[in-house]
Amino acid sequence: MRLTRRDFATGIAAGIAAPYLIRSANAQGATIKIGMCAPVTGPAAESGGYAIKGAKLALEAVNKAGGILGKQGELIVEDDQTTNPGIVLAFSKLASQPDIVGFLGSIRSTQVHAMAPDVIKLGKPVMIGGTDPKLTHMGNQWLFRFRPNDSYSGRVIAEFGVNTLGKKKWAVLHSTDAFGTAGGNALTGALEKLGCTTFDQGYANQSQDFTPVVLAIKQSGADILGSYFTFENDLGIFARQLRQLGVNIPWVGSPSIVNITALKLAGPALHNTYGVADYAENSSEGSKAFGKIYRDSVKVAPDNQSSWTFDAINVLSAGINKAGSTDPGKIREAILGIKKFPGAEGEYNFDQNGDGLHGYNIVKNEKGAIVFDKHIEFND
Amino acid sequence: MDLALQLLFTGIGIGAVYALVALGFVLIFRATNVVNFAQGEFSMVAAYLMVVAVEAGLPYWAAFIVALLGMALVGVVFNLGVYYPLRHRTYLPVIIATIGASILLANSVLAIYGPQPQVLEGWFETPGIQVGPVYLDSQYLLIIGVTICLVIFNFWFFEKTLLGKKLQATSQDKEMASLLGISVSTMIMITFIYSAVLGGLAGILVAPVLFVSIQMGSTIALKAFAATIIGGFGDVAGAIIGGLALGVIETFGAAYISVPYKDGFAFLVLIAFLIFRPQGIFGERVAEKA
Known part of the structure; x- marks a missing residue:
């Protein structure tokens, strides 16, 4: 079989076009x-x-x-x-x-x-x-x-802590990343509207030791703790040190406090804490x-x-x-x-901003089991 | 005063962990003139070995021995696989190889064991004791105790035993040591084994406090590396003092100045040393003749 110039040109064209055709087909x-x-x-x-x-x-x-x-x-x-x-x-x-x-x-x-x-x-x-x-x-x-979003979680934590638990002297602990800062600001803002005093404390992610943080909270005289933790490791270390150093005030945390990994790492140190949870099984x-x-x-x-x-x-x-x-x-x-x-x-x-959900659940850690308490929905 | 005492105890505890890992850095640097950037991963691997051994049903003490033996094996493999093939090259390829080995170790553990952080119970059933206003975490007490024992052991081993003196001779001048009949490659092998075991020991001791995770090694190693520079690179006493100082400085800095900048204090001290006393606390100034 002789290969003509036309056959050769056709073959080259097919070779070049094939990947594009295949990609297009895909x-x-x-x-x-x-x-x-x-x-x-x-x-x-x-x-x-x-x-x-x-x-x-x-x-x-x-x-x-x-x-x-x-x-x-x-x-x-x-x-x-x-x-x-x-x-x-x-x-x-x-x-x-x-x-x-x-x-x-x-x-x-x-x-x-x-x-x-x-x-x-x-x-x-x-x-x-x-x-x-x-x-x-x-x-x-x-x-x-x-x-x-955290404008809701901050309001839910604040309302639950103030109206249900009756606490007005807050320590607000949060990561200094975008999530933690926004959450901390939202919670502090909501608490100020409810007439509470707040002690704000940030921490850097992946800290190995929270002793200074725990002692600062202890010295602040706060009677309740609100928190926004980004990583479960940090939450686990903090929770253990909090209890070891004798701080047993009520604690209402952002959703990471009921995260499976956090529950495993912190164990009993998280018992009797409360959390706002976007997901609650019941x-x-x-x-x-x-x-x-x-x-x-x-x-x-x-x-x-x-x-x-x-x-x-x-x-x-x-x-x-x-x-x-x-x-x-x-x-x-x-x-x-x-x-x-x-x-x-x-x-x-969904609203026009792209937010699909507008409320949070309150849950309690009862000896490691996450128990649904109530759902709070907002119209704004 | 109560606050300061509590902070001092915690600072020394966390500083002792840095010191143990820093000791591994120093020993390998003295023997090979390179920095082993996988030293932190030795801690992580040992902690996972300990978890696996405990999960396999071994008693805690037996799991501890198995984990340390495993680390000795890691030291042998690391020496033969990473350092030995590059021993005649300049320091740069060896350092890059240790960085590569560090990534390999972290990802191997991730692939084998998965990303789940693990809880390793401490050696004691009691989490700690209250002495007056200060809470003494039992794991930190153990870490401090082990560090003190290691300081004494290192002094005895390097100053009083023939093997220790051979290791010192090798670290000071390999050619001269070789001419005196010392097997340099054997001494370097022993150094890698000892450093891997030391790193592993630090990992096992700190695991009940920080949990066992893939990242635990790199987090500790960065601070330990800073401690090594502050103490004086290549100096055993410097590594210990540097580690303890770093732990105390960052804990007090966090408590009295700013918590979010806790890590920043450690590295500010490091930068200050690099500018004003680059040889570290115990290092000797090396001048070049014109």
Whole structure:
């Protein structure tokens, strides 16, 4: 067989075009891809594992129920290393894949702040769990939040501590990162409105010793402690030292206080503490249903690390199906139009800022078991 | 006064941990003239070995011995795999190799054991005792006690035993030691084993306080490295004093100036030493002839 010049040229053209054709075929391919930045390594690697499991469980259910736009959903996970540079890199890797239609970002506000400029540049919907109120109030229309923000948690902690526990002299302990600072400010603001005195104390993440912090709280004469911890290790070390140094005042914490990892590390040091929790297993039918699915599959008690990603996948899938398209603008409009959507974390009613939840649960640690007390919902 | 006493005890306790890891840095530096950036990971690996041994049902003391023996093995493998192939190169490739080994160790433990932080119970059932206004954490008491014992042991070992003197001779001048019939490679091997065991000991002792996690090694090592510089790089007494000083300074700085800048105080002291006394507390000034 003779190879003519025309055959040769055709062969070269086909060789050059083939990768593009294959990529294009994949883009319109058999699956709808969702990208997820999660801490596979780093200090939050354990909770990252729970987050991935929550997302996968939701996607399995979505796929069984007919999928997204009639296709199977596929989750592409990139390790954010629990760091800000890590999540920027992870998100850029995912963003470079044109066939990914939506993303799950971080539960950590500081990481969401780091990736936010790239989210605007990309212009595709990103589901987040970070609770710094600013995240959905800084003009970034592509961020959708799947946990109640800290303006709610601060108000719930303050109202519960003042009106139910009757305490007015507060120590407010918080991490100095974006999450902790925002939470601390929200709580202090809410307490001032209720006429309380506050002693503000920040700490740096990954501290090995909290003795100076505990002694400062002791000396402040506070009769109740409110806290915003970012990492469970820190919370565990602090809780133990707090009790060892004889501080036994009531403690109402942000959701990390009822986190599975924190409960394991701190053990009895967290008994009889209270927490505001976006996920509480007995708070609604949706929460109970998720709890059962998660326990059956993962054999561990569920917490907010997995519940928000579970809800994020469900809402994103529902949004795409409702939009009938993978066009980012149409998906955005569809998500913002979602009302009374029953999720594991509660009922989703998205406002124009992209906040889906507007209330918190109060729970109590009774000898290691997290017991639901009540749900407080806000209309603003 | 009560506050100061409590802070002093805690500062010495956490400083003793830095001192133990710093000691490992110093011993390897003296023997090989390179900084082993995997020293912190030795602490982390030992803590995980201890957890695995306890979970396997071994009594606490037996798990402790198994973990330390495991660390001796890690020291052998580290020497043969990381230092020995590069021993004739300049210090830079060896340092880079230790950084690579540190990442490898951390990720290997992550891959084998998973990311879950673990709780390791302390040696004593009583978490601590109240002496007047000061609460003495039993684990910190143990750490301080072990550090004191190690200072005495190191003095005896390096000054009074033939093996210790051989190790000192090797660290001072390898060529001369070799000419005197000392097996330099054996001495370096022993140094790596001892340093790995020391790092491991620090990890096992501090694990009940800080929990067992992949990051625990790097967190401690950074401070221990600073302590080594403050004490005088290459000086055993300097490592101990530097570690204790760093622990006390950061604890008091956090209590009396600012908690969020606690780590900052340690590194401010480090920068001050690098500017005004780069040879550290016990280091000797080295001048170059024109």
